[in-house]
Amino acid sequence: VANPYIRNFCIIAHIDHGKSTLADRMLQGTGAMDDRTAQDQKLDSMDIERERGITIKAAAVSVEHTWNGQTYELNFIDTPGHVDFHYEVSRALAACEGACLIVDATQGVEAQTVANLYKAVDADLELIPVINKIDLPSAEPERRAMQVEDVLGLPAEDCILTSAKSGQGVAELLDAICERFPPPEGEIEAPLQALIFDAKYDDYRGVIVYFRVMNGRLKKGDRILFMGKKRTHQVTELGKFKPDMEPNADPFEAGDVGYMIAGIKTLEDVNIGDTITLDNHRAATALPGYEEPQPMVYCDFYPSGDTMFDDLREAIGKLKVNDASFTYEPSSSEALGSGFRCGFLGMLHMDIIQERLEREGHVSLVQTAPTVTYEVQLTANKDGVQEVIQITNPAELPDMSRVKSIREPMVAAEVITPTTSIGDIMKLCENRRGVYRGQRFLSEDRQILEYELPLAEIIYDFFDKLKSITSGYGTVDYRVTGFQAGELVKMDILVNGSPVEALSLIVHRSKAESRGRHLLKKLKEQIDRHLFEIPLQAAIGGKIIGRETIKSVGKNVTAKCYGGDVSRKRKLLEKQKKGKDRMKRIGTVDIPQGAFMAVLDTG
Numbered sequence: 001v002a003n004p005y006i007r008n009f010c011i012i013a014h015i016d017h018g019k020s021t022l023a024d025r026m027l028q029g030t031g032a033m034d035d036r037t038a039q040d041q042k043l044d045s046m047d048i049e050r051e052r053g054i055t056i057k058a059a060a061v062s063v064e065h066t067w068n069g070q071t072y073e074l075n076f077i078d079t080p081g082h083v084d085f086h087y088e089v090s091r092a093l094a095a096c097e098g099a100c101l102i103v104d105a106t107q108g109v110e111a112q113t114v115a116n117l118y119k120a121v122d123a124d125l126e127l128i129p130v131i132n133k134i135d136l137p138s139a140e141p142e143r144r145a146m147q148v149e150d151v152l153g154l155p156a157e158d159c160i161l162t163s164a165k166s167g168q169g170v171a172e173l174l175d176a177i178c179e180r181f182p183p184p185e186g187e188i189e190a191p192l193q194a195l196i197f198d199a200k201y202d203d204y205r206g207v208i209v210y211f212r213v214m215n216g217r218l219k220k221g222d223r224i225l226f227m228g229k230k231r232t233h234q235v236t237e238l239g240k241f242k243p244d245m246e247p248n249a250d251p252f253e254a255g256d257v258g259y260m261i262a263g264i265k266t267l268e269d270v271n272i273g274d275t276i277t278l279d280n281h282r283a284a285t286a287l288p289g290y291e292e293p294q295p296m297v298y299c300d301f302y303p304s305g306d307t308m309f310d311d312l313r314e315a316i317g318k319l320k321v322n323d324a325s326f327t328y329e330p331s332s333s334e335a336l337g338s339g340f341r342c343g344f345l346g347m348l349h350m351d352i353i354q355e356r357l358e359r360e361g362h363v364s365l366v367q368t369a370p371t372v373t374y375e376v377q378l379t380a381n382k383d384g385v386q387e388v389i390q391i392t393n394p395a396e397l398p399d400m401s402r403v404k405s406i407r408e409p410m411v412a413a414e415v416i417t418p419t420t421s422i423g424d425i426m427k428l429c430e431n432r433r434g435v436y437r438g439q440r441f442l443s444e445d446r447q448i449l450e451y452e453l454p455l456a457e458i459i460y461d462f463f464d465k466l467k468s469i470t471s472g473y474g475t476v477d478y479r480v481t482g483f484q485a486g487e488l489v490k491m492d493i494l495v496n497g498s499p500v501e502a503l504s505l506i507v508h509r510s511k512a513e514s515r516g517r518h519l520l521k522k523l524k525e526q527i528d529r530h531l532f533e534i535p536l537q538a539a540i541g542g543k544i545i546g547r548e549t550i551k552s553v554g555k556n557v558t559a560k561c562y563g564g565d566v567s568r569k570r571k572l573l574e575k576q577k578k579g580k581d582r583m584k585r586i587g588t589v590d591i592p593q594g595a596f597m598a599v600l601d602t603g
C-alpha cells in the first residue's frame with residue numbers, strides 16, 4: 001500500500017483570506033524557503049498574479065515536517081480562489097486527502113468559503129478549519145470559530161488560529177496536518193493511474209505536468225498514455241517542487257505527487273483532469289470526473305494601430321501554448337476586418353488574456369464586448385428537423401423568421417450580504433431577471449440569498465454593483481446550471497445609417513428599449529465628433545427604437561476628446577482608453593475601443 005507518511009492536501013479559501021501568504025509561511029516553517037525568497041510570494045509566480053495579488057494557477061510544493069518523531073512528506077497544492085477558475089480547484093481537490101479551509105478572522109465566512117467547502121466535502125476530504133489574520137486588531141477569532149461551526153458544520157474547537165503575517169500558529173497547523181489528515185490510499189501493484197491536476201509551460205523545458213499517482217508505479221523512461229487525449233509520451237524527467245524543481249530518480253508510487261517532463265510541446269496536448277497510465281500495461285478505466293472546461297464568455301480581438309493580423313495570430317498562438325484554457329478561432333467582420341473570436345472561463349480570465357497578449361505579444365488590440373453562448377433552436381427545415389445551433393456572437397443569429405427559440409445559460413448564485421442590504425440586493429437580482437430561491441442565516445448580521453439568474457445579467461457589472469450596495473461587504477459565488485429559453489431579441493446598432501455587427505447585442509425583450517437608449521448615449525460619449533453629423537440608431541427586427549446624433553464639428557467648437565469618463569468604470573475599460581491606436585475606422589467613422597465596451601454599461 002501507499003506510504004503512510006505522506007499527506008496530500010490543499011488550501012482553500014475565499015479570495016484574499018490569505019492562502020498564498022499562509023502557503024509561503026508554511027514553506028518557511030518547514031525550511032523549504034528562506035525569509036528573503038518569501039518576500040517574493042513564491043507560489044504566485046506569474047507577473048500578473050503578483051501585480052493583481054491573486055492566484056491564477058494552482059501550484060504544488062513538497063516539504064518535510066517532523067511530528068511525534070516521525071518525518072512526514074507534505075505535498076500542498078495552492079488553489080485559485082476566483083470563480084472563473086472553479087474547475088482548477090476541483091481538479092486540485094481530487095489529488096488530495098485533506099483541505100485547510102482558511103477563514104479571515106476579520107471577515108468571516110464568505111461566498112467562496114462556502115462554495116469551496118461544498119467542493120471539499122463532495123471530494124470526501126478531511127477538513128481543518130483555519131482562522132487566519134489573528135494579528136489584526138479587528139480580528140475576532142472566537143466569533144469566527146463559532147461561525148465556522150454554525151454555518152459550515154465544523155466544530156469550533158477544531159479551528160487552528162494563525163497569523164500568516166507573524167507566523168503564529170503555523171507550526172501547530174503543520175502538526176495538525178500530519179495528525180488529522182489521512183495518508184493516501186491506493187495500490188502500488190495495480191496498473192498505473194495518475195491524475196493530471198495541473199500543467200504549466202516553460203520556455204526551456206516545454207510542458208511540465210503536475211500529477212498525483214492514485215494507483216501503480218511510474219518511473220523515468222516509462223512510455224505513458226494520456227487516456228483521454230489518447231496520446232503517448234516518453235517520461236524524460238520526474239521530480240518534485242521543493243519549491244524549485246528537483247529531479248528524483250526513484251519511482252513514483254501510489255500517493256506520490258510530483259511533476260513530469262515528457263517532451264510535450266504545447267499545453268493543448270494536455271487535459272487537466274486526464275488520467276496517465278502505462279502504454280504497455282494500461283489501466284482498465286480512467287479516473288472519474290474529467291470534463292473539458294467550457295468557455296463561458298466570448299469576445300473578438302482585432303488588430304489595431306500598427307499591429308497586423310499576422311502579428312496577432314502569432315501572439316495568440318504563442319499564448320495558447322502556455323495557457324490552454326482559452327479557445328480561439330479566426331473571425332472576420334465586414335467592419336473590423338480579420339481577427340479572432342476567443343472563449344474564456346469568465347471575465348477575469350478574459351482580462352488576463354487580453355493583458356498578456358498586449359504585454360507579452362506586443363500587439364495592439366480592439367476588443368468587442370463580451371457575450372455568453374446562446375443555444376438557438378431553428379424552425380423545422382424542409383425535412384421537418386428542428387436544428388439547434390450554438391452561437392457566441394450576436395452577429396451569427398439567423399434571421400428571426402428562422403428562429404423558434406433562443407436559450408441562454410443560467411446560474412445558481414449565492415450572495416452573502418449584510419442584513420441591512422438585503423432589500424437592495426433583492427432589488428438588484430430582480431432587476432437582473434433573477435428568480436428568488438431561498439434565504440439562510442449566516443450570523444445575526446449576515447445572510448445568504450439564493451437566486452437563479454441569467455449568466456448574461458451577472459457577468460458584466462453585477463459584482464461591482466454588489467460591492468457598492470454593500471460597501472464592499474457582499475460576496476457572490478455562482479455555477480452554471482444549464483440553458484433556459486427566454487424572450488430574447490437581437491438589437492442592431494446603426495452608425496451613420498449602416499448596421500455595425502460588432503456593436504449588436506442580444507437582450508431581453510422587456511429591457512431592449514431602455515438598454516438600447518442607454519447604449520446610444522454611451523456611444524455618443526465615446527465617439528469623437530467628425531466633420532459631418534453622425535446619426536446613431538438602435539433597431540430591433542428593422543424597427544428603430546432609439547436615436548442619438550453626434551453633431552458635426554462646428555467652427556467654434558473644440559472637438560470633444562473621445563474616451564469619456566470611464567475611469568470610474570471597470571478597470572478593464574480604464575486600460576483600454578490608453579491609445580489612439582485602439583480605434584477602428586468603420587465606413588467613414590472612427591470608433592474607439594471604449595465604444596465597443598459601451599454595451600457593458602447597463603445603466
Ligand code: GTP
Pocket residue numbers: 013014015016017018019020021022053054055080081082132133134135136162163164165166
Ligand atoms: P488569492 O490567492 O488571490 O485567492 O488570495 P489569497 O487568499 O492567497 O490571499 P493572499 O495570501 O494574497 O493575502 C491577501 C492579503 O492579506 C495580502 O495583502 C496579505 O499580505 C494579507 N494577509 C494574509 N495573511 C495575513 C495575516 O495573517 N495577517 C495580516 N495582517 N495580513 C495577512
